[in-house]
Amino acid sequence: AQKVTQAQTEISVVEKEDVTLDCVYETRDTTYYLFWYKQPPSGELVFLIRRNSFDEQNEISGRYSWNFQKSTSSFNFTITASQVVDSAVYFCALSEAVGSGGGADGLTFGKGTHLIIQP
Amino acid sequence: NAGVTQTPKFQVLKTGQSMTLQCAQDMNHEYMSWYRQDPGMGLRLIHYSVGAGITDQGEVPNGYNVSRSTTEDFPLRLLSAAPSQTSVYFCASSYPSTQGGTEAFFGQGTRLTVV
Numbered sequence: 601a602q603k604v605t606q607a608q609t610e611i612s613v614v615e616k617e618d619v620t621l622d623c624v625y626e627t628r629d630t631t632y633y634l635f636w637y638k639q640p641p642s643g644e645l646v647f648l649i650r651r652n653s654f655d656e657q658n659e660i661s662g663r664y665s666w667n668f669q670k671s672t673s674s675f676n677f678t679i680t681a682s683q684v685v686d687s688a689v690y691f692c693a694l695s696e697a698v699g700s701g702g703g704a705d706g707l708t709f710g711k712g713t714h715l716i717i718q719p
Numbered sequence: 720n721a722g723v724t725q726t727p728k729f730q731v732l733k734t735g736q737s738m739t740l741q742c743a744q745d746m747n748h749e750y751m752s753w754y755r756q757d758p759g760m761g762l763r764l765i766h767y768s769v770g771a772g773i774t775d776q777g778e779v780p781n782g783y784n785v786s787r788s789t790t791e792d793f794p795l796r797l798l799s800a801a802p803s804q805t806s807v808y809f810c811a812s813s814y815p816s817t818q819g820g821t822e823a824f825f826g827q828g829t830r831l832t833v834v
Contacts, residue, residue: 609759633820645809645825652819691761695820707752707811707823709761 602627604694606710613682614718621677621713623692634675635693651675687717721745725810725826732800732833740795740829742810750813750821751793755779755806762809768793800833
């Protein structure tokens with residue numbers, strides 16, 4: 601069965617610091633998809649990124665970057681020069697190929713990391 | 720384009736009452752799912768559907784019932800509410816992505832309290 605572990609329950613940093621959120625996953629499939637979602641205090645889920653298992657290129661989007669390493673089954677998320685607006689709960693999720701089981705969209709979520717950015 | 724619409728946004732129920740959480744999507748997506756979010760637990764799959772007339776259980780289905788009579792709607796029924804069902808409920812619709820896997824869209828959530 602697939603599993604996602606976010607070992608950091610809560611992280612608190614001062615604004616402008618860099619912060620990395622860890623995500624470790626388990627799956628038996630060779631084809632799978634990894635996601636990060638942001639849940640701000642308002643409660644909605646905001647999609648941040650999707651990564652396919654066959655694409656190990658790291659990605660940068662503004663202050664956000666993602667490091668995907670299949671060798672360690674990790675998909676870590678770094679925020680550079682953090683801002684108060686980055687305060688949220690961040691979820692890492694894993695989805696196997698459609699038809700592998702695990703539901704319609706097959707998403708398995710980690711328990712989330714609560715990120716607090718102090719001014 | 721409304722996307723995924725959940726109603727109500729907030730609800731308080733008494734133990735033993737029944738109710739239906741509504742979920743509607745206007746994107747003609749095949750797949751729809753219900754999740755519950757509890758503190759420190761992430762999102763857990765309750766039920767899902769891969770098309771009209773087809774539903775299946777997820778990780779935590781007990782106490783919930785679903786049906787999918789149309790592509791657009793996927794209501795979640797609480798048969799006899801219990802305090803353990805106090806949670807935030809998210810509905811998602813998704814479609815097979817051209818890049819493989821699926822692309823999921825989430826509703827705004829329904830915060831349910833059972834007293």
